[in-house]
Amino acid sequence: MIALSSNTKVYLAVGSTDMRKAVNGLMAQVQDVLEADPFSSHLFVFCNRLRDKIKILYWHNNGFWLLYRRLEKHRFWWPVAGEHVSMKITPRELGWLLEGLDITRVEAHKAAHFSLF
DSSP, X not given: XXXXXXXXXXXXXXXXOOTTOOHHHHHHHHHHTSOOOTTSSOEEXXXXXXXXXXXXXXXXXXXXXXXXXXXXXXXXXXOOOSSOSEEEEOHHHHHHHHTTOOTTTOOOOOOOOOOOO
């Protein structure tokens, strides 16, 4: 079971990724392209050119998780390659993305903060 901490961040690798890559290939991509630490216990999310496959690389305690999702119909929303190589999103937005939503168009209620004094 994946246990995410409140400090866990989610990074999308903008553009397409070769889905033939396994853990070592995705680790290299995290280090070389995203310039991040694959052992950081953050989620690194990759998508193929057709946007019907997603892989998530995640380090936990003493090993990597590699999660894979393939859609039989439909496509994931995914940011196109541009000036940035990665996009930081929230774990909640990752859930929306995996459910097929365009996270740039989804608006949730903003958190309300109250104080008794």
